[in-house]
Amino acid sequence: MSTSPGPASSSLPAVARETTAERPWPVRTLSLKISDYVTKMSPLWVEGQIVQLNRRPGMGTAFLTLRDTDVDMSLSVSIPVPALDAMPSPPQPGARVVVNAKPAFWTKRGTLQLEARQMRHVGVGELLARLEHLKQLLRSEGLFDAARKRALPFLPRRIGLITGRNTAAERDVVANVHRRWPAAVFEIRQVAVQGSDTVPAVSAALTELDRMDGVDVIVISRGGGSFEDLLPFSNEAMVRAVAAARTPVVSAIGHESDTPLLDFVADLRASTPTHAASAVVPDRQDELSGLHTVTSRARRSLATRLTRQRAALAELMGRPVMRDRHAIVQRHRDDVTAARREGRARIGTRVEREHDRVAHLRSHLRAVSPQHTLERGYAVVRHSGGQIVRDREQVDPQEVLRVTVARGDFAVTPVTGPAAAAAG
Template identity: 45%
Template sequence: MTGEQGKSADNPWPVRAVATRVAKYIDRLGMVWIEGQLTELKLRQTTAWMVLRDPAADMSLSVSCPRDLVANAPVALTEGTQVIVLGKPQFYTRNGSFSLRISEIRAVGIGELLARIERLRRLLDAEGLFDSRLKRPIPFLPRTVGLITGRASAAEHDVVTVATNRWPAVRFVVRNTVVQGPNAVPQIVEALRGLDRDDAVDVIVLARGGGSVEDLLPFSDETLCREIAACTTPVVSAVGHEPDNPLSDLVADLRAATPTDAAKRIVPDAAAEQAFVADLRRRSARALRNWVSREQHQLTQLRSRPVLAQPLQTLEVRAAEVHRARSAARRDVTRLVAVESERVGHLSARLTTLGPAATLARGYAVVQAVTGRDGAHVLRTTADAPAGAQLRIRVADGAVTAVSEGADEAH
């Protein structure tokens, strides 16, 4: 058994069988509408040969059509023209080639282009590629600037000249690419990747002058927009003039209105910075002088206050108050002592006057009955001195003893 034909080396298909089957399979596709950009256009006597390229991918198709179809096209067909064609895929069994035989050509209108750009804008916006929080800051003073622009273009001249005049030390790494047409996107993407991998490049500038919507179409390409968003190096979009607004402006970290504006925004003006520094020095010196003057004035005010001008004045006042208080206290104590001394003198005199010694001095005597061991007690009645009782009589200058003879009846 050799098996099914074409499934083993023992039972292969001939070339004609494979070519015929491929042609039949492709023929089943029928008529299709296809959109792309023309990259090549060759006119023969009766036939036109073109290459239709996908602007977002490195893919293309060979296209053929009658020469009159190109001549009667709604717009002049040149390389880079965006078109929509109606054609039938064909596989030529003779040489195994594939081609698209077209029967109708339509130009993509401005309105359709703008509508497609708007749909892509909404898609990228929904994915967050325009989010301001994802924007990378532009360095204040980039050492090296990567520049992607057309060869010998006015945009290159403007960016380099203006930036160098503003900051002479800035360096440029220039990548010249096609900036319009079907080959623009692949070349720009390749240059962008190369500059992004270069560690010496601090910022990348996409620069192009103004143009029509078709001319600026590569800068609204989805592939380019996603590549800009994927860069780790900050990207500045300076495409067209002020009214132009391709999608690269929205994805980039900074949008510049023109290439000249981009040069002004990526590097500072040396003269302006020097003037700014000088102004800051003047302002700081003036602020320092004002601060010193203010502090001196405050110190002068503090020193002029009585507490610092005459620091001992308060102590002297308090010392005088203490001295007066001590004098008053001493005076009051002296007066009190004098008053009390006089009172004590008066009491002493009264005590002396009323005391027994003074009474004895006036001729009185104190008679005491001596009772032996019990001592002596003042004789108060005659009964206290019966006859024979021992008496002690105290007078002013001493005492005498006597014996009682009893009470005197006659008295």
């Protein structure tokens, strides 16, 4: 059985972009390339938090793990023991330090390591200056505005609690909530609240509770601590996670002198875990007392109103019109009778007046009628065609005229000869 020989070193691509599936780099070549690149890097200062510190007696080199304070990333660091001894105080796990180191790549293991030359503690003054800068940055983005803070529900269906494992803060919140409202239900996430794991652990628990249906409020609780212990609660990643949460968040760190940035972004700041318990649920006894007071007032108000209505009804029923139920009908009946009598009288008067007026008009018409004129001896002469004769010149001597008198009419002929002339 034979195997194909590897590619000759003389035929290897010179740079990474020239590699192909047919002409790849061996692992050793890539490791050497990376080592060459890292070796060319200049020494630098890097900041982080000590997670592990291994210093064995008799050894000239100590090893530690340096973790980023915002994300879960770490690097191995080697440092000469004299460099550690030169520090004012021995470094402890959890301390924030800055390290002057030269990156080194170990080709056999394929790992990157920092070879430290000097280490310094991050001073409180410097940390305060950084926190103040971050505070101003977040404030300028509106994360601390009162307008974006949400009101806590009156009675949450479920309370999310993020706290340390078996801590007094957890017992204070749970005990005081159940004392105020025994039926309260919790979703508790016990995580690290001190050290390098605090930020990722608290942020992950917050995200989980924020996505749960029925969790109406989330309490982040810790029982106080030193300035360094509370630094994770001013971490930018945690502050932004709280700002992005859909569920109202209560900060209950349990401190007075120091104010982490979590207090500014939370929807409510509680000075202690006990204060947080009083903020997330109402007091059952107070609510029952208030309900009893409201019920008593409602009963008294209803009784007073019923008494007044009964008195008003009794007064109404005591009136004469209500004692004699027919009195009001009789009064309206009398009004109708009087109105009918008055109407009839007015109609009679009007009819009589109109009767007199008609008689007067009849007499007037009779006086001016043609018949009345005829009765006085006048006559109406018409041509044979019916036209009234108004002029003698209109009369033909041979024509037969019609004469109408009061009691009939008759025919006549015009007078001719001497008689007509004498008449003319």
